[in-house]
Amino acid sequence: MFAKECTYSDFLNADEKIATNILASRLQKLVEYKVIEKRTHPESKAKVLYKLTAKGIDLLPIMIEIDLWAEKYFSNLSDGMKAMLKKVKKDKVGFIKKATKQLKSEKAIAPENYAALHR
Amino acid sequence: MFAKECTYSDFLNADEKIATNILASRLQKLVEYKVIEKRTHPESKAKVLYKLTAKGIDLLPIMIEIDLWAEKYFSNLSDGMKAMLKKVKKDKVGFIKKATKQLKSEKAIAPENYAALHR
DNA sequence: TTATTAGCTTGCAAATTGCAAGTTGAAATA
DNA sequence: TATTTCAACTTGCAATTTGCAAGCTAATAA
Numbered sequence: 001m002f003a004k005e006c007t008y009s010d011f012l013n014a015d016e017k018i019a020t021n022i023l024a025s026r027l028q029k030l031v032e033y034k035v036i037e038k039r040t041h042p043e044s045k046a047k048v049l050y051k052l053t054a055k056g057i058d059l060l061p062i063m064i065e066i067d068l069w070a071e072k073y074f075s076n077l078s079d080g081m082k083a084m085l086k087k088v089k090k091d092k093v094g095f096i097k098k099a100t101k102q103l104k105s106e107k108a109i110a111p112e113n114y115a116a117l118h119r
Numbered sequence: 120m121f122a123k124e125c126t127y128s129d130f131l132n133a134d135e136k137i138a139t140n141i142l143a144s145r146l147q148k149l150v151e152y153k154v155i156e157k158r159t160h161p162e163s164k165a166k167v168l169y170k171l172t173a174k175g176i177d178l179l180p181i182m183i184e185i186d187l188w189a190e191k192y193f194s195n196l197s198d199g200m201k202a203m204l205k206k207v208k209k210d211k212v213g214f215i216k217k218a219t220k221q222l223k224s225e226k227a228i229a230p231e232n233y234a235a236l237h238r
Numbered sequence: 239t240t241a242t243t244a245g246c247t248t249g250c251a252a253a254t255t256g257c258a259a260g261t262t263g264a265a266a267t268a
Numbered sequence: 269t270a271t272t273t274c275a276a277c278t279t280g281c282a283a284t285t286t287g288c289a290a291g292c293t294a295a296t297a298a
Contacts, residue, residue, distance in 0.1 A: 008276050019256045024277060046264040046275050055192055062184040069181060073174055127245050138287045143246060165244050165295040 002060060002103065006050050007041065035059070057103045061096055064088055121179060121222065125169050126160065154178070176222045180215055183207055 011023055018026075027050060030036045035056040041047030052059075071077055071085050088095045130142055137145075146169060149155045154175040160166035171178075190196055190204050207214045 009274085012276090020276090021257090021278075022255060044265070044275085048276070058188055058191060062181060062188060065181040065184050069177055072177060128243085131245090138289095139245085140247075140288090141286065163244085163296070167245070 001036070001050070001052055001056070002063060002099070005106075007047050008050070011050075030056075051106075052103060054104065057100055060100060060103075064092070064096065120155070120169070120171055120175070121182060121218070124225075126166050127169070130169075149175075170225075171222060173223065176219055179219060179222070183211070183215065 008023070008027070011018065011027075012020060027036070031038060033055075034053050036050050037053050039049040039051050041049045067077075067081060067085060068088065071082070077085075127142070127146070130137065130146075131139060146155070150157060152174075153172050155169050156172050158168040158170050160168045186196075186200060186204060187207065190201070196204075
């Protein structure tokens with residue numbers, strides 16, 4: 001979710017497999033805890049976009065530290081992950097600031113979605 | 120474990136309760152993953168000291184980020200935790216370096232325990 | 239030498255998870 | 269317009285994991 005926007009089926013078809021009922025209950029709990037929120041999908045009413053809240057975005061430093069630890073003790077990291085960590089190690093504070101700012105700006109409400117937020 | 124050395128009963132009697140069979144299996148797995156290791160207790164053969172390995176000590180940055188996140192979004196932190204986070208916010212890198220160094224020095228093998236490590 | 243402590247293991251009920259199939263409403267297709 | 273497909277779930281049930289209580293063994297303490 002830090003990398004891109006996600007729908008229910010995006011999660012369901014991700015590499016790390018998860019049972020559909022478990023996915024549903026996890027998403028529900030994360031919404032309840034205000035770590036993520038539901039948004040209408042711009043291209044279809046049938047789709048739901050799950051987006052990080054500010055509280056969720058603030059988990060980024062934790063995720064990065066986990067990835068740095070994993071890099072140190074495991075050898076199966078993806079190339080994308082390795083590339084990201086290279087940047088992180090060059091300037092961790094700067095990286096997190098930039099990524100956080102970008103994620104928060106993506107939270108800006110597109111006009112066509114504004115109404116849905118208020119019902 | 121980052122704060123002090125721990126025995127099986129220390130964990131069992133901690134504030135966050137855990138069932139004894141679950142504790143046993145968790146400790147076993149953490150030893151298997153080399154996050155912690157068993158040591159003989161200096162004051163009794165009946166006791167076992169569980170200590171963090173270097174791999175375990177390297178989890179400290181993750182724990183600190185989790186605590187910082189918790190401080191931001193929850194209000195039930197202990198006074199000790201708050202005091203620690205105050206130091207962290209003054210100089211995060213310095214704090215982690217110092218704490219890590221100290222934890223690793225505690226790993227120095229006391230003479231009376233050396234033999235036990237090699238069987 | 240008997241009692242207690244520390245570190246587990248075992249048995250069983252309760253809760254959680256995984257898998258497969260079904261439901262509902264929106265959108266694409268015929 | 270009718271029908272099929274798709275996305276997001278829900279439901280039922282078996283398998284796994286967890287929690288609780290009791291028991292077991294070796295090492296100290298009384």
